[in-house]
Structures are given as C-alpha cells and as structure tokens.
Amino acid sequence: MTNKPIPVPAPGTPLSWHLPHPYSTRHLLVVIVLLALLLLTGHRTEMDRMVIMTTQAVGQLLGLSSDSQVVRGLSRVGQSMWPPAITEMEEVNRLPELDRDRLPMFSYVEKRQQTEQRMNLETLQLEAQTETIEVLVKPVGYLWTVFVKMLETLEIAIWGTLLAVLLSAPLAYLAASNYSPRRWTYTLARGTVSFLRSMPELIVALFLVLAYGFGPIAGVLALGLHAAGFLGKFYAEDIENADKKPQEALEAIGAGKLKTLCYGVLPQVVPQYVAYTAYILDRNLRMATVVGLVGAGGIGQELKGRFDMFQYDHVATILIAIFLFVFALDQLSARIRAKLI
Numbered sequence: 001m002t003n004k005p006i007p008v009p010a011p012g013t014p015l016s017w018h019l020p021h022p023y024s025t026r027h028l029l030v031v032i033v034l035l036a037l038l039l040l041t042g043h044r045t046e047m048d049r050m051v052i053m054t055t056q057a058v059g060q061l062l063g064l065s066s067d068s069q070v071v072r073g074l075s076r077v078g079q080s081m082w083p084p085a086i087t088e089m090e091e092v093n094r095l096p097e098l099d100r101d102r103l104p105m106f107s108y109v110e111k112r113q114q115t116e117q118r119m120n121l122e123t124l125q126l127e128a129q130t131e132t133i134e135v136l137v138k139p140v141g142y143l144w145t146v147f148v149k150m151l152e153t154l155e156i157a158i159w160g161t162l163l164a165v166l167l168s169a170p171l172a173y174l175a176a177s178n179y180s181p182r183r184w185t186y187t188l189a190r191g192t193v194s195f196l197r198s199m200p201e202l203i204v205a206l207f208l209v210l211a212y213g214f215g216p217i218a219g220v221l222a223l224g225l226h227a228a229g230f231l232g233k234f235y236a237e238d239i240e241n242a243d244k245k246p247q248e249a250l251e252a253i254g255a256g257k258l259k260t261l262c263y264g265v266l267p268q269v270v271p272q273y274v275a276y277t278a279y280i281l282d283r284n285l286r287m288a289t290v291v292g293l294v295g296a297g298g299i300g301q302e303l304k305g306r307f308d309m310f311q312y313d314h315v316a317t318i319l320i321a322i323f324l325f326v327f328a329l330d331q332l333s334a335r336i337r338a339k340l341i
Helices: 025-044 047-061 069-081 141-175 183-198 201-212 216-241 244-252 257-294 299-308 312-340
Strands: 088-091 108-119 126-138
Touching: 025 047, 047 069, 069 312, 088 141, 126 141, 141 183, 141 216, 141 257, 141 299, 141 312, 183 216, 201 216, 201 257, 216 257, 244 257, 257 299, 257 312, 299 312
Parallel strands: none
Antiparallel strands: 088 126, 108 126
C-alpha cells in the first residue's frame, strides 16, 4: 500500500479560499412563504385562539390568571368522572321478571330517595318531588358489563386483523414488482391496496351498518378492509427490499417463484411481518371502539350511550378498561416478537 503525498503549494504562492454560504436568498424566500402559509392555515384552524386559551389555562394553574374556560371545562368533567363507576343499579319496577328470592350473585335490593322536577298542573310551575324507589344493586355489575363489551371489542379486532392478513397476503405478492407476474397485475394490486388504505374505517362502517345492520359484522369488515391496505403495502415493500442473494441462489438451482418466496424471502421478513400485524391488531383494538360509535358493535356503543347521558363516571371506567386492554395486548405482542427474532 502506497501513501500519496499531500499536495503542497509552491513557496510564495498566494493562498485564498472561499466558503460558500449554506443558505441563499432563495432559501430565505421559501421559508418566508412557508411561514405565511402556516400563519394563514393557523388562523383558519384557530391555532391563535388555542394558544390564547392554553396560555390562560396555564396562567390560572400558576395563579397568574383568575379564570380559564379550559380549566373550568376540564375540571367539571374531571370531577364528574371520579370516582369511576363500578356499581350498576336498576329500578325494581323495570324488572318484572325479578325473583327476589333468587337475586344475581352479590346483588341486593335497597330503597333510595329520588328527587325529580315535575310540572304542577295547577300552578304550571316546576316543583321538586321526592319519592322512595327500590333499586337492584349489583356491586360490580358495571365492571362485568364493561368486561363483556371489551371482550367483544377484542374479538372484533382479532377477526378484523385476521381478515386483513388473509386479504393482504395475495395482494402483497401481486403488488411486489419483482414477483408480480404481469405489469397490469402489479398496477391493479397497487391500486387496490391504495383504495383500501384511503377509505377510513368509520366511513366504511357507516355503509356496512346499512348493509349488515347493527352489530360486530360491520366492525370486523370495516377494520379488515382498511387494515388490508396497510398490510398489503408493508408486506409488498418488504418482499421487494429483501436480500437478493438467497433468492438468486435458489433460482440458480431451478426453484420457481413460489419456492423462492417461501425459502428465500419469508425467513427474512417474518419478524417485520409479526411487528406489522401486532401493530395492526393494537390499532384495530382502539379503532373498534370508534366504529362502535356508529353501531358496529363493541364497547363503542356503550361509550356513546353513557357519554350522551352525561354519565362521565361510566365513561371513566370504559376509558380505563380500554387502556388496560391495549397495554396488555402491547406487552403480549412484544413477547411474541422477541421470541421470533
């Protein structure tokens, strides 16, 4: 190995150097235009109002401001949400088939005072009237209700993910440029993947509820179709980016495309596929609560009903249950992926 000598200018040669500016006037103009667009869109989306209200909230928390709409609203909701609802109560008068000698486990009947505002027909004024009613108290009844609804939500998420995997597997093969048999099949598969990915689950669920009725069918199909677009794209890109050397070795000994895919590509991409699928399952669990708001089954229907009735303590119980299920699923998927890598 020979080292090249460092060129040295001749003695007496005038030395000069020039360092160009990293930014030009063009860059400055681009930044000014972007800032102007941000200011315009920020005003249209009320970002200036958001900054003012947030500043007022921080000022009230620090004792620098006397009032804040944000703090008032959040404190009012926060007080209504605590403590979370655990007990479930139903009026005995609304349970005609209730057998007082065979109450549900841990349940009991008690009398409570109920005050309601009713119209006095003589004075035409609202008056507070108190009456004694009997209620069936289930100490952990609402926890059980939320648990059952969360199980249904988890089942919707699992079946939606399974449907997405089944749909995305052939789409990924056809959408991979190095394995798609024809140019038109590649274009069609890519277009299908993009179409499925562009349709929001909530909008799809609205149409599917009209077709299949209220229930989990619409939720499963909405989640599965949308997630198939994401998995098809991810799977196809990993097939295209897989190391070519194992594939070339298999092709050299006469292996076809399917065998090359199974033995030369899949062993490389399985860990990524597991990660993608686990993420989609986690996402579907959260989105299953959203599609439930339009009647597609799961905990979303319960959440919307309690929110509409301003029963924020029940809403708090539901939100805690969603967090616990998502956290448990995340821990489980991390363990599975660690064993496969």
